[in-house]
Amino acid sequence: MAAPETCDLIIRNACVLTVNSQRTIYPSGAVAVRGHTIAAVGSEAKILGAWRASRVIDAEGAIVHPGFIDAHLHVNAQTCRGFFRGDASKGSSGGPSYADWKAALSAEDEQAATALACVEMLRHGITAFVEPGSAFEPDAVAAATQAVGVRCSLADPYLWDDMELMKSIPGLISPSLARRVPLDRDRCLKLLGSQLHRNRDKDGITHGHVALYGEGTASDELLRAAKALADRDGVVLNSHIGYDLDLAQAMEKRWGKSRFIYLAELGVLGRNVTFVHMNLIREDEVATVLETGVSSVWCPFAYASRGTVLRQPTRLPEMKRKGMPVALGTDSARQSSAGDAGFLAFVMSAEVGHTLAAEEVLEMQTLGGARAAGLDAMIGSIEPGKRADIVVRSARLAELGPGVDPAHQLISVGHGATADTVVVNGQIVMRGGRPTLVDEGAVIATAHASATSIAGRLNLKPPGMWPRAA
Ligand SMILES: [Zn+2]
Known part of the structure; x- marks a missing residue:
């Protein structure tokens, strides 16, 4: 057997919806990422046998899909x-x-x-x-x-x-x-x-x-x-x-x-x-x-x-x-x-x-x-050669269980804010449901300050039906 190739990231123990031309699902799958790009996708046994990564993410059986x-x-x-x-x-x-x-x-x-x-x-x-x-x-x-x-x-x-x-x-x-x-x-x-x-x-x-x-x-x-x-x-x-x-x-x-x-x-x-x-x-x-x-x-x-x-x-x-x-x-x-x-x-x-x-x-x-x-050559599916824009849903949320029909479960029930880990262009930008590159609290506070400032400039009040106590 050939020696494993090296890559930067492997997502393993995943139910992978590839959305490739055959729409293949790997219920026990894995994805290998090298640089900005998806290097390989397949059964976990095949990917772990062929690739070694400096970072491995265990999806805990969760749904993994193209962003x-x-x-x-x-x-x-x-x-x-x-x-x-x-x-x-x-x-x-x-x-x-x-x-x-x-x-x-x-x-x-x-x-x-x-x-x-x-x-x-x-x-x-x-x-x-x-x-x-x-x-x-x-x-x-x-x-x-x-x-x-x-x-x-x-x-x-x-x-x-x-x-x-x-x-x-x-x-x-x-x-x-x-x-x-x-x-x-x-x-x-x-x-x-x-x-x-x-x-x-x-x-x-x-x-x-x-x-x-x-x-x-x-x-x-x-x-x-x-x-x-x-x-x-x-x-x-x-x-x-x-x-x-x-x-x-x-x-x-x-x-x-x-x-x-x-x-x-x-x-x-x-x-x-x-x-x-x-x-x-x-x-x-x-x-x-x-x-x-x-x-x-x-x-x-x-x-x-x-x-x-x-x-x-x-x-x-x-x-x-x-x-x-x-x-x-x-x-x-x-x-x-x-x-x-x-x-x-x-x-x-x-x-x-x-x-x-x-x-x-x-x-x-x-x-x-x-x-x-106009980016169909680059994104939209988990296939070798495409950019690594990949979402790992949570394995620990009720709305993603019991997990017997991943496509249906994802769209009909688990469509909310249920992403755990997100990779964009090969970079991990969300982990544990929180952004990795920015402070989420600061983003929300800045947005609140901006909204308040614009409303002040326009003399605009929220149109709520109920009175606001002082
Ligand atoms: Zn529009």
């Missing part, structure tokens, strides 16, 4: 929780709106919100997220993600140049936000691609993509320029479309045809295009959507919280079964945690008559997310 990917997270909204309830797109009746809150964020505020979100994500087994071009200071977001050790992809802030249709969602635009990120084509064309320099570091955890705000706020010229740049640099073009049904219909009226047909004719659809929400897909668009290979990110909380199902039940569970790559996203975590999307998708798919199996939800959170982020 989940939140394919759509407005990460700087994490600190506005408690200040805005209900449907933010409607705007507020007097007083600062959600858009005003965004416009008031400093770089320090964005850093504080991002650090809070990153710690929360790790606890829920999320190792990567896509920030869809809504952070004003991407450097601040990058600094926080690197400090906590979470992978992310960033884009240029608020590329939009046409506000005609935004009347349907007045709460998402305000004079203060329009002043901060003006609807100006020259600004957008100059800024376009400013985050792609992050991809030069091939071993890093911070990536760049191209994003337009979307929802009808981009001119044809801006759409074409963004797609051409995404093609040139081999990254995704990410954009909202179909969050609001009235706005979707207004787009159809303006374009004189179904939206995805129009975009296909414009030449801006393709495998490297990711659309967020897609709450409206007309029958005449299904073939185009499937043929062009676009990805979708379903944000089940945003879909459900606005009562969308009453007018337009989502087709995304059905579209996934037809072969469309579908990922999951949180959108903004104003009223949910970063780990809720999988469970919500699992439940809501039943409501629209296409009940997803736990395995299908897991595919959305791993391979689907990686594809939507």
Whole structure:
């Protein structure tokens, strides 16, 4: 027998969900990690026979899975929780709106919100997220993600140049936000691609993509320029479309045809295009959507919280079964945690008559997310050669027992903050449910101070129903 090879880390005594092309599960499995990369995965006997590591983690029989990917997270909204309830797109009746809150964020505020979100994500087994071009200071977001050790992809802030249709969602635009990120084509064309320099570091955890705000706020010229740049640099073009049904219909009226047909004719659809929400897909668009290979990110909380199902039940569970790559996203975590999307998708798919199996939800959170982020060659499964973004769930929590059906148990019951150990890019960034690179208490305290400071600047009070005693 050949002498064992050396590696940096072995995770053993694990129930490994690989999500590889055969979806292999190793009930008594192990993973070997060398540097940033997964060196091997297989049965424990095989891995321990072939590899020696300087560090060995005993998973105590727990579920080990590829890090989940939140394919759509407005990460700087994490600190506005408690200040805005209900449907933010409607705007507020007097007083600062959600858009005003965004416009008031400093770089320090964005850093504080991002650090809070990153710690929360790790606890829920999320190792990567896509920030869809809504952070004003991407450097601040990058600094926080690197400090906590979470992978992310960033884009240029608020590329939009046409506000005609935004009347349907007045709460998402305000004079203060329009002043901060003006609807100006020259600004957008100059800024376009400013985050792609992050991809030069091939071993890093911070990536760049191209994003337009979307929802009808981009001119044809801006759409074409963004797609051409995404093609040139081999990254995704990410954009909202179909969050609001009235706005979707207004787009159809303006374009004189179904939206995805129009975009296909414009030449801006393709495998490297990711659309967020897609709450409206007309029958005449299904073939185009499937043929062009676009990805979708379903944000089940945003879909459900606005009562969308009453007018337009989502087709995304059905579209996934037809072969469309579908990922999951949180959108903004104003009223949910970063780990809720999988469970919500699992439940809501039943409501629209296409009940997803736990395995299908897991595919959305791993391979689907990686594809939507344009990082599918790098992450999304536990396979040799991919980056070591790996989650070890706890072996000691009731909600992860009795552990006879790991995929189902993970999605239906154990989907909360049940991660024990998290590895990102080969580095252990959470151990025993606590982040290893930052002080969790300090992250929470800084986020609290930031939220209090922004509210003070805006003269904003939490809208709770009950009186607060002095
Ligand atoms: Zn969004």
